[in-house]
Amino acid sequence: MANKRIDEPTGTEFVGHEWDGIEELDTPMPRWWLWSLYATIVWGVIYVILYPAWPLVNKATEGVLGWSSRGELAEEMSVVDQARATVREELARIPIERLPENSELFGQAVAGGRSAFQVHCSQCHGSGAAGSQTLGYPNLNDDDWLWGGDLKAIEYTLVNGIRAPGVDDTRMSVMPPFEGAFDSDQLTAVTNHVLSLSGKATSTASGAQLYQDNCSVCHGPSGEGNRELGAPRLNDAIWLYGSSPEQLRTQILNPKMGRMPHWSGRLDPVTIKMLSAYVWSLGGGEEFVEVAEDPAVEVDEEP
Amino acid sequence: MKSRDPSRASSVPPRREGEERDWSVVVEDGRAKTNEPVSSAVAEPEATTLRHEPHEPPRQHLPTKLFEKRTKVHNKRIDGPFRRFKWFVMFVTLAVYYGTPWIRWDRGPYAPDQAVLVDLANRRFYMFGIEIWPHEFYYVAGLLIMAALGLFLVTSAVGRAWCGYACPQTVWTDLFQHVDRFVDGDRNARMRLDAAPLGPKKFSKRTFKYTIYLIISFWTGGAWIMYFADAPTLVRDFWAGEAAPTAYITVAILTLTTFTLGGFMREQVCIYMCPWPRIQTAMMDEKSLLVTYKDWRGEPRGSVKKAQKKPGKFGDCIDCLQCVAVCPTGIDIREGPQVGCITCALCIDACDKVMADIGRPRGLIDYATLEDCENEANGEPTRSPWKAIFRPRTIAYFLIWGSVGLAMLFALGVRSHVGLSVSPDRNPPYILMSDGSVRNSYTLKLRNMESRPRQMEIAVEGLPDALMWTDTIGRDDAARSQIKTVPADQVLSVRAYVIAPEGTSTQEFNFRVTSRDEQQESATTETRFDTPGGEQ
Numbered sequence: 001m002a003n004k005r006i007d008e009p010t011g012t013e014f015v016g017h018e019w020d021g022i023e024e025l026d027t028p029m030p031r032w033w034l035w036s037l038y039a040t041i042v043w044g045v046i047y048v049i050l051y052p053a054w055p056l057v058n059k060a061t062e063g064v065l066g067w068s069s070r071g072e073l074a075e076e077m078s079v080v081d082q083a084r085a086t087v088r089e090e091l092a093r094i095p096i097e098r099l100p101e102n103s104e105l106f107g108q109a110v111a112g113g114r115s116a117f118q119v120h121c122s123q124c125h126g127s128g129a130a131g132s133q134t135l136g137y138p139n140l141n142d143d144d145w146l147w148g149g150d151l152k153a154i155e156y157t158l159v160n161g162i163r164a165p166g167v168d169d170t171r172m173s174v175m176p177p178f179e180g181a182f183d184s185d186q187l188t189a190v191t192n193h194v195l196s197l198s199g200k201a202t203s204t205a206s207g208a209q210l211y212q213d214n215c216s217v218c219h220g221p222s223g224e225g226n227r228e229l230g231a232p233r234l235n236d237a238i239w240l241y242g243s244s245p246e247q248l249r250t251q252i253l254n255p256k257m258g259r260m261p262h263w264s265g266r267l268d269p270v271t272i273k274m275l276s277a278y279v280w281s282l283g284g285g286e287e288f289v290e291v292a293e294d295p296a297v298e299v300d301e302e303p
Numbered sequence: 304m305k306s307r308d309p310s311r312a313s314s315v316p317p318r319r320e321g322e323e324r325d326w327s328v329v330v331e332d333g334r335a336k337t338n339e340p341v342s343s344a345v346a347e348p349e350a351t352t353l354r355h356e357p358h359e360p361p362r363q364h365l366p367t368k369l370f371e372k373r374t375k376v377h378n379k380r381i382d383g384p385f386r387r388f389k390w391f392v393m394f395v396t397l398a399v400y401y402g403t404p405w406i407r408w409d410r411g412p413y414a415p416d417q418a419v420l421v422d423l424a425n426r427r428f429y430m431f432g433i434e435i436w437p438h439e440f441y442y443v444a445g446l447l448i449m450a451a452l453g454l455f456l457v458t459s460a461v462g463r464a465w466c467g468y469a470c471p472q473t474v475w476t477d478l479f480q481h482v483d484r485f486v487d488g489d490r491n492a493r494m495r496l497d498a499a500p501l502g503p504k505k506f507s508k509r510t511f512k513y514t515i516y517l518i519i520s521f522w523t524g525g526a527w528i529m530y531f532a533d534a535p536t537l538v539r540d541f542w543a544g545e546a547a548p549t550a551y552i553t554v555a556i557l558t559l560t561t562f563t564l565g566g567f568m569r570e571q572v573c574i575y576m577c578p579w580p581r582i583q584t585a586m587m588d589e590k591s592l593l594v595t596y597k598d599w600r601g602e603p604r605g606s607v608k609k610a611q612k613k614p615g616k617f618g619d620c621i622d623c624l625q626c627v628a629v630c631p632t633g634i635d636i637r638e639g640p641q642v643g644c645i646t647c648a649l650c651i652d653a654c655d656k657v658m659a660d661i662g663r664p665r666g667l668i669d670y671a672t673l674e675d676c677e678n679e680a681n682g683e684p685t686r687s688p689w690k691a692i693f694r695p696r697t698i699a700y701f702l703i704w705g706s707v708g709l710a711m712l713f714a715l716g717v718r719s720h721v722g723l724s725v726s727p728d729r730n731p732p733y734i735l736m737s738d739g740s741v742r743n744s745y746t747l748k749l750r751n752m753e754s755r756p757r758q759m760e761i762a763v764e765g766l767p768d769a770l771m772w773t774d775t776i777g778r779d780d781a782a783r784s785q786i787k788t789v790p791a792d793q794v795l796s797v798r799a800y801v802i803a804p805e806g807t808s809t810q811e812f813n814f815r816v817t818s819r820d821e822q823q824e825s826a827t828t829e830t831r832f833d834t835p836g837g838e839q
Contacts, residue, residue, distance in 0.1 A: 029369065032373065283742065
């Protein structure tokens with residue numbers, strides 16, 4: 001390192017680099033800088049001892065504190081679960097008829113139901129609960145309900161399912177297939193009558209007659225449907241399986257009937273209650289017709 | 304290092320036989336260059352541009368120093384106008400820092416009554432009559448821009464005045480140096496104590512001093528957290544052990560940093576850590592004021608006795624080193640402007656005092672611009688330092704700084720205290736209802752920036768025959784507008800359902816929110832109504 005040159009005004013050596021006459025001085029570092037380097041080394045050693053550090057084949061060294069990010073997550077999750085415990089207790093205690101009266105609890109039930117819906121229901125009904133016309137999954141946002149749209153009816157559907165095999169109390173009804181029952185003209189006439197109920201076609205006397213004889217028992221004389229039987233309304237704008245004459249004909253001859261699994265054994269009652277509240281809150285929820293005035297339904301104070 | 308250019312090597316003057324070369328002097332182009340380090344105070348200006356040529360013989364080699372041991376600064380007590388100004392600024396800045404959180408400000412029952420409060424939990428920033436919400440963070444950006452421009456302005460006008468007087472590092476260092484002086488005595492006593500072995504007396508003095516350091520540091524760290532919560536409550540909670548862990552951790556960290564940076568690191572922060580001296584170096588020019596030693600007047604240095612013996616030979620500087628003794632960063636101002644000089648002007652006070660004592664005019668070290676220094680050295684008239692402050696550059700900075708401030712004040716004055724944001728549901732975009740009508744759902748956020756609850760009317764504008772209801776107002780009460788009460792100083796989230804009859808096409812429409820009070824403030828937000836029919 002001979003021939004190191006010295007900057008005259010400062011008495012400091014040059015590094016030897018030069019850019020357009022500007023040269024770099026080799027100004028010595030302050031000594032405390034060195035100490036801070038040693039301090040970081042000491043810190044690094046302590047850290048390696050205390051925390052997970054060296055990656056091994058399957059896992060990293062564990063560190064004497066036993067800390068892990070998964071463990072921390074589990075801890076935080078259990079804190080959240082504990083915080084939810086009171087809400088779940090309250091929800092377990094309150095009958096669903098009384099739930100709307102407690103708007104705070106109701107809000108929490110809706111929020112809980114929203115996340116449960118994404119896990120258990122969105123596969124068929126979609127993440128926005130809009131269902132699917134092509135696959136025949138009902139839209140839960142609208143004001144049309146096959147089996148009833150008050151909280152209790154929704155909860156019943158969730159618990160028992162629809163046409164769920166092996167469930168005694170499941171929502172059950174069967175539309176008979178009319179394959180071979182109508183000739184082509186009759187089929188056109190009855191299809192036109194069904195469409196005329198919502199003003200989409202003009203009816204004929206024969207069509208009206210055929211409807212009265214074959215359909216009105218379940219779907220009602222003017223197509224108002226029957227929720228006891230899960231018979232859809234035919235005089236509104238909502239068509240689960242499509243409203244074109246061809247789709248109607250297919251549905252009459254060889255009806256599709258939706259199924260929904262029962263959730264009684266798979267989800268706990270509180271989650272079902274939260275799901276009911278969520279579905280009800282989507283904008284089409286109906287008020288209780290009779291239960292609301294029934295003073296016999298009391299809040300069960302015991303959990 | 305070898306010569307990289309062999310052709311240049313041949314230009315070395317041939318040495319004559321038998322001549323012993325003096326290697327401490329290198330002659331290049333007929334000019335002598337020394338190998339000895341030279342202070343800039345005596346070095347010729349060309350010294351910086353005279354370069355060692357590769358063919359020149361090796362220069363004297365200084366011992367390699369990778370790391371430099373710090374020389375501790377023991378600055379001497381001094382009194383004078385600048386010291387008094389420094390006292391004043393120190394008092395004001397410390398009072399502002401420690402005292403501000405305790406100022407109360409009545410904002411009514413719904414808002415905190417602390418004048419300056421950064422309420423992180425509730426996401427509000429209160430500053431006397433001003434309340435800033437998170438969406439108005441551009442005010443903070445504006446303040447930061449003003450702070451930056453303010454520093455530009457100050458630097459181009461009066462150099463590193465920020466460093467010298469107002470910088471927290473300077474203020475706290477000053478405070479801790481006063482503690483040193485209070486406990487250990489002035490410069491000489493402190494130097495003696497430093498050199499003395501650790502005995503009972505030194506130990507007790509050190510303990511006492513560090514205790515005071517710690518108290519100041521703790522107070523400093525403690526004052527910081529007062530800005531983030533109601534100060535009296537926080538103090539109670541803090542001592543009761545009920546404050547948030549963040550509070551204790553913050554206080555601990557700030558106590559430690561104050562103790563270290565103010566008590567021990569001191570000028571090292573300015574010289575090695577802070578970027579501001581470097582930025583300022585680029586921002587100063589020959590018209591900026593800085594603390595300068597007038598070498599044409601002072602050099603060559605000689606004591607009063609020498610000057611009496613040989614009048615006319617020596618300059619005004621008597622080499623008493625008072626300017627070095629009082630310097631809080633331990634530099635010699637006579638070496639010229641340097642990064643270690645924070646321009647606190649204490650050396651001016653010291654030098655003026657000495658000059659008065661020996662009956663020479665004041666101002667051997669003084670605030671001056673480089674331009675004036677040159678003029679003065681050449682005997683030309685100079686301008687008053689005050690005039691140096693007003694020049695196009697500083698005026699331009701001031702105008703920009705002022706207009707940013709005015710623009711912010713204007714924006715603050717005319718801002719609306721209601722707000723509305725609309726986010727339409729996109730999954731599903733619309734719902735077909737059983738009567739054929741179409742429903743869209745929206746999440747509205749109604750913002751009430753007043754510290755009292757307000758009734759607000761949400762109305763649908765455009766979209767003929769549309770009706771709306773909300774998550775709390777049933778469909779039976781659907782209407783063109785609905786009324787909601789928004790809590791004081793809050794955002795209310797409302798689910799709104801808008802229904803339009805069959806045949807409505809997809810179109811844009813507005814939600815308007817209007818406060819139902821004397822202010823009648825309103826905000827409009829455009830959004831979209833989706834239908835199965837698509838746009839017309």
